[in-house]
Amino acid sequence: MTEIPLHQHIAPSGEQMTVRDLASCPPPDRWHDWVEYDAKAWPRKVEKHYEIIPTICFNCEAACGLLAYIDKQTGRVKKFEGNPYHPGSRGRNCAKGPATINQVNDPERILYPLRRVGRRGGGTWERTTWDEVLDTFASKIRAAIIEGRRDEVMYHVGRPGHDGYMERVLGAWGVDGHNSHTNVCSSSARFGYQIWCGADRPSPDHANARFILLISSHLETGHYFNPQAQRIIEGKMKGAKLAVMDPRLSNTASMADYWLPTWPGSEAAVLLAMARIILVEKLYNREFMRRWVNWQDYVAAEHPGEPQTFDRFIELLLDLYAEYTPAFAAQESGLAEETIVEIARQIGHAGTAFAAHTWRAATAGNLGGWQVSRALWFLSVLTGSIGTPGGTALNTWNKFVPAPFMKPGPSEVWNELLFPPEYPLANYEMSILLPYFLREGRGKLAAYFTRVYNPVWTNPDGTAWIEMLANEQQVELHAALTPVWSETAWYADYVLPMGVGSERHDLMSQETHAARWIGFRQPVLRVYKEGNGEPVTHTYQANPGEVWEEDEFWIELSWRIDPDGSLGIRKYFESPYHPGQKLTIEEYYRWIFENSVPGLPEAAAKENLSPLEYMRKYGCFEIPQEKVPVYTLNERELKPAELESSQLDERGGKITRSGAAIGVTIDGKAYEGFQTPSRKLEFYSATLKEWGWPEYAVPGYIRSHVHRSVINPERGEYLLIPTFRLPTLIHTRSGNAKWLYEISNANPVWIHPTDAERIGVQTGDLVRVTTEIGYYVNRAWITDGIRPGVVACSHHLGRWRLETGQGAERWASALVSLGRDQEGMWHMRHLQDVQPFESDDPDSSRIFWREGGVHQNLTFAVHPDPVSGMHCWHQKVTVEQAHPEDAYGDVYVDTHKACQVYQDWLAMTRPQAQRSDGLRRPLWMIRPYRPAASAFKRQ
Numbered sequence: 001m002t003e004i005p006l007h008q009h010i011a012p013s014g015e016q017m018t019v020r021d022l023a024s025c026p027p028p029d030r031w032h033d034w035v036e037y038d039a040k041a042w043p044r045k046v047e048k049h050y051e052i053i054p055t056i057c058f059n060c061e062a063a064c065g066l067l068a069y070i071d072k073q074t075g076r077v078k079k080f081e082g083n084p085y086h087p088g089s090r091g092r093n094c095a096k097g098p099a100t101i102n103q104v105n106d107p108e109r110i111l112y113p114l115r116r117v118g119r120r121g122g123g124t125w126e127r128t129t130w131d132e133v134l135d136t137f138a139s140k141i142r143a144a145i146i147e148g149r150r151d152e153v154m155y156h157v158g159r160p161g162h163d164g165y166m167e168r169v170l171g172a173w174g175v176d177g178h179n180s181h182t183n184v185c186s187s188s189a190r191f192g193y194q195i196w197c198g199a200d201r202p203s204p205d206h207a208n209a210r211f212i213l214l215i216s217s218h219l220e221t222g223h224y225f226n227p228q229a230q231r232i233i234e235g236k237m238k239g240a241k242l243a244v245m246d247p248r249l250s251n252t253a254s255m256a257d258y259w260l261p262t263w264p265g266s267e268a269a270v271l272l273a274m275a276r277i278i279l280v281e282k283l284y285n286r287e288f289m290r291r292w293v294n295w296q297d298y299v300a301a302e303h304p305g306e307p308q309t310f311d312r313f314i315e316l317l318l319d320l321y322a323e324y325t326p327a328f329a330a331q332e333s334g335l336a337e338e339t340i341v342e343i344a345r346q347i348g349h350a351g352t353a354f355a356a357h358t359w360r361a362a363t364a365g366n367l368g369g370w371q372v373s374r375a376l377w378f379l380s381v382l383t384g385s386i387g388t389p390g391g392t393a394l395n396t397w398n399k400f401v402p403a404p405f406m407k408p409g410p411s412e413v414w415n416e417l418l419f420p421p422e423y424p425l426a427n428y429e430m431s432i433l434l435p436y437f438l439r440e441g442r443g444k445l446a447a448y449f450t451r452v453y454n455p456v457w458t459n460p461d462g463t464a465w466i467e468m469l470a471n472e473q474q475v476e477l478h479a480a481l482t483p484v485w486s487e488t489a490w491y492a493d494y495v496l497p498m499g500v501g502s503e504r505h506d507l508m509s510q511e512t513h514a515a516r517w518i519g520f521r522q523p524v525l526r527v528y529k530e531g532n533g534e535p536v537t538h539t540y541q542a543n544p545g546e547v548w549e550e551d552e553f554w555i556e557l558s559w560r561i562d563p564d565g566s567l568g569i570r571k572y573f574e575s576p577y578h579p580g581q582k583l584t585i586e587e588y589y590r591w592i593f594e595n596s597v598p599g600l601p602e603a604a605a606k607e608n609l610s611p612l613e614y615m616r617k618y619g620c621f622e623i624p625q626e627k628v629p630v631y632t633l634n635e636r637e638l639k640p641a642e643l644e645s646s647q648l649d650e651r652g653g654k655i656t657r658s659g660a661a662i663g664v665t666i667d668g669k670a671y672e673g674f675q676t677p678s679r680k681l682e683f684y685s686a687t688l689k690e691w692g693w694p695e696y697a698v699p700g701y702i703r704s705h706v707h708r709s710v711i712n713p714e715r716g717e718y719l720l721i722p723t724f725r726l727p728t729l730i731h732t733r734s735g736n737a738k739w740l741y742e743i744s745n746a747n748p749v750w751i752h753p754t755d756a757e758r759i760g761v762q763t764g765d766l767v768r769v770t771t772e773i774g775y776y777v778n779r780a781w782i783t784d785g786i787r788p789g790v791v792a793c794s795h796h797l798g799r800w801r802l803e804t805g806q807g808a809e810r811w812a813s814a815l816v817s818l819g820r821d822q823e824g825m826w827h828m829r830h831l832q833d834v835q836p837f838e839s840d841d842p843d844s845s846r847i848f849w850r851e852g853g854v855h856q857n858l859t860f861a862v863h864p865d866p867v868s869g870m871h872c873w874h875q876k877v878t879v880e881q882a883h884p885e886d887a888y889g890d891v892y893v894d895t896h897k898a899c900q901v902y903q904d905w906l907a908m909t910r911p912q913a914q915r916s917d918g919l920r921r922p923l924w925m926i927r928p929y930r931p932a933a934s935a936f937k938r939q
């Protein structure tokens with residue numbers, strides 16, 4: 001056995017591997033029979049033979065590459081390691097990647113489809129067949145489609161794990177039924193980006209940056225954790241400076257040159273102060289601003305009597321942001337004035353090599369949090385670092401989503417349960433308000449799928465979700481598609497076990513760096529069996545028990561909804577190679593690889609492989625940049641043929657055809673520009689003005705609902721940050737990963753020593769944290785890693801179950817009592833904390849942790865931002881010593897107060913139902929599943 005140093009390897013693209021510091025890795029030509037010595041046999045040298053098959057991690061959205069080592073003797077997966085050929089992760093994974101093996105072998109996993117017996121939530125289940133499941137749902141959905149109830153079919157997803165597959169399914173069914181978790185996650189950050197540039201995610205080129213500014217820790221503890229984290233460090237090793245704005249000393253902040261523990265919600269004030277310094281000190285990129293900002297629109301609309309010149313625009317900017325002095329920003333944030341000035345200058349000097357990112361955190365915590373991402377992007381615009389080497393690109397420039405065969409047209413339906421009239425600009429579906437909308441009689445659900453989604457546990461006001469799911473008039477039929485038990489699955493009619501990351505097909509691409517790549521998640525045991533001559537027609541034949549993969553579930557279900565093709569659905573699920581026959585999952589991906597991925601057929605041919613064989617072999621492919629470039633795509637010049645029959649708007653240079661913007665003319669040349677109404681970067685948003693928010697037409701600062709002025713620690717009041725992630729846990733999907741729970745198994749309340757002294761608690765003491773609708777009891781952790789006046793509690797932990805042996809993974813959950821008193825108040829109490837248990841895995845009897853955390857989200861009311869629709873997570877709370885009757889894990893919720901808070905926040909909206917154009921939403925704004933333009937208009 002000889003390990004070949006990695007630097008001798010040639011990557012699939014033909015280039016020498018750039019991975020520098022992986023000492024060794026099996027070369028692909030030996031993946032079919034890789035030999036290692038059996039560590040347990042030491043000191044004897046006993047050979048173990050493995051087949052290595054690549055797949056993609058499913059434990060966050062970064063889609064890193066994994067290599068599954070399949071033991072040829074047992075036919076089982078032995079371990080997962082990183083795939084060095086994966087362009088995003090380059091062979092490195094976080095702890096969650098290798099922990100996939102725990103999920104495969106978890107003795108608690110569900111292996112067969114289950115149907116409830118008795119009332120919903122009663123906890124009695126029986127095994128059923130997939131045939132029965134498919135027939136039940138097919139007849140329900142078919143009836144809804146035939147009877148024109150196309151808004152009663154809903155697919156509600158937590159972690160999608162694929163690009164475009166479900167949108168195709170829902171499009172084929174002709175329903176507007178895509179719902180997501182995004183308005184508890186990132187819709188606010190997305191809105192701030194979208195309103196500027198038309199794309200709703202940033203893609204920083206950290207490795208080539210000179211200065212990096214991150215708002216929150218999410219790059220290193222969640223969002224694209226590993227691929228971006230490694231490039232941040234790469235940038236630092238080349239001399240870049242790193243600043244992290246986060247009230248909590250996160251892992252990321254601990255690596256920073258500047259830790260900026262701002263008061264939560266003040267971030268936009270600090271960023272605008274930095275913008276003003278860059279303007280005052282003339283550090284901005286004048287030429288980029290002149291060419292690419294829609295300054296003409298701003299001056300014309302807001303200052304029609306002024307000279308319509310760029311110089312006057314800059315003067316107006318200085319007036320507009322005059323109040324954002326370092327002193328003002330310091331007063332709002334608690335940072336030192338000198339620090340704000342110093343960082344602003346460093347950003348200005350970094351110029352086009354300034355990389356910046358924000359996600360969740362400040363944007364997700366605060367009323368008006370979307371102004372944080374908008375203000376951050378303003379710094380990128382000022383420095384001209386949009387899509388440059390070392391700058392920040394649009395996600396659409398660094399991501400590649402290949403088209404499938406036969407893409408269905410958009411549906412003609414608009415579902416107001418998803419996009420109601422009160423939130424015309426909501427960046428994503430108003431997911432958290434679904435229980436309230438159903439309760440108000442705005443609709444009902446005939447068939448409801450939750451998929452890798454646990455709203456009872458994850459969403460604010462989880463008891464409203466319990467009430468909704470238990471109501472068979474509001475939700476007639478509910479299936480939870482999940483590899484594991486969850487609090488939500490408990491209230492389903494069917495629990496349908498789906499494969500974990502190495503047991504399914506998916507195609508993914510993410511904007512991890514300045515490149516475009518696709519990753520192919522594949523069921524490794526199926527590939528192994530097929531490679532060894534064992535015929536497999538469906539993935540469940542290779543998975544444990546009767547665990548399916550979703551791709552095949554949707555194909556089967558679609559055929560049963562439309563068995564004779566008369567509804568026009570079946571044709572999308574017929575083979576592109578054998579007309580009339582049922583599509584196989586292999587054919588679906590084969591067609592994409594053969595037809596939709598530039599450069600892949602050629603790369604495969606060089607190795608005498610078909611494109612599908614190439615993807616099965618390597619699990620990933622990087623699109624050559626000569627085929628699809630990645631930097632400054634706004635500068636692409638339009639060809640004469642593209643300009644035929646177009647019109648030019650002389651003032652701003654917009655080029656239109658049939659009323660739709662197709663490009664922009666600057667200094668006499670026609671460019672593609674950005675996907676905005678003006679095709680420029682929209683400092684001035686006519687959209688916000690026209691849709692009811694004129695005061696927000698330009699980047700600004702909105703005082704958060706948890707502004708410093710409303711919180712007085714002397715009265716026991718604090719600002720609770722409930723959003724932060726632990727780098728080793730996966731939202732509510734880590735309970736089946738024993739290694740991860742061994743590392744992180746409690747979520748104490750972080751309290752600064754000065755606050756702890758005031759409250760009178762020490763580390764380990766119980767505290768009662770009271771929100772506007774209830775309270776929870778947890779332990780205190782006293783630390784300097786949080787700024788005074790702010791407390792924090794990680795959102796991962798506190799899983800619970802209502803039965804001894806099922807309902808949530810016993811590695812991670814407490815057995816609780818949960819019920820309502822006569823006044824309708826909900827109470828939860830731990831009956832038994834985490835305990836060792838007997839199973840096939842001897843480790844389950846070695847569990848040493850007991851208190852598995854406290855479920856805090858139940859005590860939060862909904863706070864939908866009136867513009868972006870995002871749930872604003874931060875809470876004004878009181879923190880005090882626990883009362884004598886309190887016990888660890890106690891939760892109390894007043895649902896009457898929860899309803900009142902919903903009404904209070906709803907009253908902040910400005911519905912646009914009476915528009916003369918009849919539009920429900922600006923036509924140019926993206927939607928995750930986009931219906932036809934006609935559906936945007938009220939009939």
Ligand code: SF4
Pocket residue numbers: 057058059060061062063064089092093094095096097098224225226227
């Ligand atoms: S960063 Fe995400 S995708 Fe990558 S190994 Fe970790 S959990 Fe898996």
